[in-house]
Amino acid sequence: MQTTVDPRQGLVEAMRPVELSLVVPVFNEEESVGPLVDRICLAMARYSDRWELILIDDGSTDATLVNARKHIGREGLTLRIVELQRNFGQTAAMQAGIDAATGRLIATMDGDLQNDPKDIPSMVAELERRELDLLVGWRRNRQDGLLLRKIPSWCANYLIGRITGVKLHDYGCSLKIYRASIIKQVKLMGEMHRFIPAWVAGVVPSSRIGEMVVTHHARQHGQSKYGISRTFRVILDLLSVMFFMRYKARPGHFFGSLGLGLGGISALVMLYLFVDKFVLGNDIGTRPMLMVGIVFMLSSVQLITTGILAEMIARTYYRDDTSPNYIVRQVFDGSENA
Secondary structure (H helix, E strand, O other): OOOOOOHHHHHHHHHOOOOEEEEEEEOOOOOOHHHHHHHHHHHHHHOOOOEEEEEEEOOOOOOHHHHHHOOOOOOOOOEEEEEEOOOOOHHHHHHHHHHHOOOOEEEEOOOOOOEOOOHHHHHHHHHHHOOOOEEEEEOOOOOOOHHHHHHHHHHHHHHHHHHHOOOOOOOOOOOEEEEHHHHOOOOOOOOHHHHHHHHHHOOOOHHHEEEEEOOEOOOOOOOOOOOOHHHHHHHHHHHHHHHHHHHOOOHHHHHHHHHHHHHHHHHHHHHHHHHHHHOOOOOOOOOHHHHHHHHHHHHHHHHHHHHHHHHHHHHHHHHHOOOOOOOEEEEEOOHHHO
């Protein structure tokens, strides 16, 4: 006996609001993107609410986009593919996906099959149970090289936790669940996707950020986009995070404090030399300390004026900055073939 599907059931399903948006940036993952979509569909089959998949093609030069488009119109899958005009980097691609997401919750993961989408439903349930705004995956049994990946990651996680105050075991795991209303308040720039928990901590208390152990697989296709050079970039980015977390809205305090400190040292040096010259009668024209005092005085003036300019730029940024850090070439969702 053949069963028929009531078309009204599909209409009702389409009218339900999207509960979860799954954002996956991909770059030159032609061999992985097909199995990735298959695994996501299999893992989300037990998810009862409506969900959507958003693939961000970050300027791939292989058949990644072509292979991804084959899944548009697949039964039971709401898929949108955002093609960026060129390669903008993982942070910009992730920002593009977050901007395109319509769900109340947003999940992000890598497109190289190392994250396991089977963890997503349980992570969503854990986030709701603990009433968190961000749940970060912890790759406790990480399937990566020890020297080039694990050790630099351990060092970076320790430093980030010490500086930002957000204590997590694994900052670098891309598998995360956010409340959309929170993550959409955070603008990701540069290569700051590694520090998303730190940026979120600037919007909500760190007590609303948690972590959960997740599965991690070894890379099966393609090559890793990261190397040992990433460690040095992480250190530089970490300094930027420290500055922005503490002085983003008041950069004049940072530069002004340095300027006043150097100015104070310069004043003491000059006072000592004044007494030495006009009270004790010693010659100070060839004294290295005179040059040090002058240099510190000039540096103080420069730092204070830099702080004033930084304040002006920050106010302009907060007032006028609405431009994205990526350019979308085209969005594929099946409607272009209708």
